[in-house]
Amino acid sequence: MADRTLTGKRALVTGGASGIGEAIVAELAGLGASVVIADRDFAGAKRVAGDCRGEAVEVDLGDDDSVEAALTAVLDGGGVDILINNAGVSVVEHFLDSDPAGWDRMWRINLRAPMRLTQAFLPGMMEGEWGRLIYISTDGARAGAGGESIYAACKAGLFGLAKTVAREAAKYGVTSNVVCPGLVDTPMLRKHAERNPNLMSALVKSIPLRRPGTADEVAAYVGFLAGPRAGYVTGQTLSVSGGVTMA
Template identity: 80%
Template sequence: MIEVKPLAGRRALVTGGASGIGAAIVAELAGMGAHVIIADLDLAGAERVAAEHGGAAIEVDLASDDSVEAVVAHLSGDGVDVLVNNAGVSAVEPFLDSDPAGWDRMWRINLRSPMRLAQAFMPGMAERTWGRLLFVSTDGARAGAGGESVYAACKAGLFGLAKTLAREAAKHGVTSNVVCPGLVDTPMLRAHADRHPSLMAALLKTIPLRRAGTVDEVAAYVGFLASPRAAYVTGQTVSVSGGVTMA
């Protein structure tokens, strides 16, 4: 049987692909035949993941305009067919205790850089009449997340961006969608669970499926939206959260 590679010949850019959900997305897209470029602040981690999947790595600080523009310049020649804005940064603290100086960094990483990258690579997608704009947000942006007000606000901004781009790019065969992970089993989550076992147990009880998700489950949905099978899906915000959000 001939193995089908639905993204063969396509180039994908995944931000924050050096670990966690991002690394799983890289594996998923590479398995579908895409040549994946990983853009991450952790260059060593990005190079390691890229080597595992025959991709490439590039260092980027998404909080820096100059660094983002360097990525755009580096990839402008061959372009990008699938853009996965996955990277994100958060600070867990009550809103009234948050420092406005930190808001700007979170805004730049979580919202401004996805806006700029989409603006940079959409024209090429439109010219080729095929493209996938994908934004990884969070279920906390849909339902609210105590202690993550600024992060949730920035990630919620991706909803309006993705829906607007879906309308503007549809005539060019380019789709735009958002995936919202819920509680996902990552090294960071496990470390948090070790420090606060009772809190994690309480959180798991709020999930109808009574467990955390896996990075592969999130990546599988991103892979579906990137595939030709999702050509008629655009402007959607979908949670992969075990049923926490049902709308």
């Protein structure tokens, strides 16, 4: 079982206080990793940290000063071996109805923050000749998503970032991959569904497996990519979508 353990590894999960992020924290902790939960919801982060004997860091990924303060705290604690850029924010609206003033926060949280975190933690991984960079994007960034143009555009930027870093860091034993969840039962999805009662049934009909995924299903895949057995997988963009995307 030694090839399945993350004992001795330290991981950082952004947006780890709920949803997919919380499931990822539980998965990594279950594999033996020491997990830092970074979230704007500090009370939620502390709750999750308590469940897994991890650490909680308060951060607003849309605010540069907050990001830098969180980076300092985590780096002072020894950096990380595994970085899961999971946090995201979306506004559901048609592109022509979107306000450019609102684009900036989505870009900062969904793309700029992962870029900055990668830049901060990658040197330590390269020095240690082992690391895992995992970016949680969305199947909507691969196939398009009605009503989520800005979110999809920002999350699509993670593809280029992850693949470029994969090439630059491969010789140091660092892998870099993107996971694209499809329709997953999370608090964010439920919030959108409450505004449109017909949304869920229409979306489920478009899924070959005819059901939403679970946060645990996404987390299990992330756990594999974070572990020793995925050491030969890098530069990949892979979907967990019930078959919506098959290429």
